[in-house]
Amino acid sequence: MPAYHNFPRSHPLYGLGPVEQVLGEADAILVAGSNGPWHPPHARLRPGCAVIHLEQDPMRPRAAYWGYPTTHAIPGDLSINLAALAASLQTRVTSRPEAAERWAAYTQSVRAKGIEEVRQLSSQTTDFVVVTDLFSALHDTLPDDAICVDEITSQVPEMIQFLYARKPFEQYRGWAGALGIGLGTALGVKLARPEEVVVCIIGDGAWHYNPVSAALGFAQEYGVPLLIVLCNNRQYASQTRNLLKYYPDSAAAREQNFVGNVIEPTPDYVKQAEAYGGMGERVQKSDELRPALQRALEAVTSGQTFLLDVIVNP
Secondary structure, three states: OOOEOOOOOOOOOOOOOOHHHOHHHOOEEEEEOOOOOOOOOOOOOOOOOEEEEEEOOOOOOOHHHHOOOOOEEEEOOHHHHHHHHHHHHHHHOOOOHHHHHHHHHHHHHHHHHHHHHHHHHHOOOOOOEOHHHHHHHHHHHOOOOOEEEEEOOOOHHHHHHHHOOOOOOEEEEOOOOOOOOHHHHHHHHHHHOOOOOEEEEEEHHHHOOOOHHHHHHHHHHHOOOOEEEEEEOOEOHHHHHHHHHHOOOOHHHHHOOOOOOEOOOOOOHHHHHHHOOOEEEEEOOHHHHHHHHHHHHHHHHOOOOEEEEEEEOO
């Protein structure tokens, strides 16, 4: 997962969708400062594929335990080495419009599939917000200079496709290594960039990993207002998904008995924000989103933290 938004997602060479689906086609893979560029690590690569790591640590002593192959290691400052590599390539590589067209077609196919899935899911919606509607509403409502800190797992593909469709939002990943640091990361970003709207997009499972009282208390005491968007699917969905993915023949999968994967009864998260001087609303229908987001932005602009509790599909 990217730790921050490091490549313009409107660029024609940007590849939308999970990288694992195209790894096997690559002749060379450039990994810039990433410990976990794909998952699982032992993905099948094309024979002879070069895996080039740009890393400040030239020996990468932990790489053998992570399981990622390395054919070349380039030590040093990432930004300097990337700039030098780009300058070198400009003098050695000829234009390949067919490659750009192929990537654009691939990205368009992934985008079209996502839109079709949204259309089908929207027709079944009863008591929840389709998560793509949430990210589309955020994209349209947030100012262009907004900064997004996310700590979600289940809705990452939809977030990348619909939240970052056209606007140049800055993105920071709020769980670089483990869950539980999204709120603290968002507060740090807001302290560094007090004039910008900072949005913490967090799952209800991740919410329970965070030091909520400390974070909300800090925001209140020091006047650091956040817009918190809680993606509330009322469960630890990634836990169930990964159990089915890696242990499909387990007793839990056979019996559909996943102990500890639900969060019920559903807490009133808005009251937590209100307890520390903030405001909030729960939204359960897509047509309620945009008015609620406008109220949220008004509250944050006035100096109050606002928690938007959005009931979403898993």
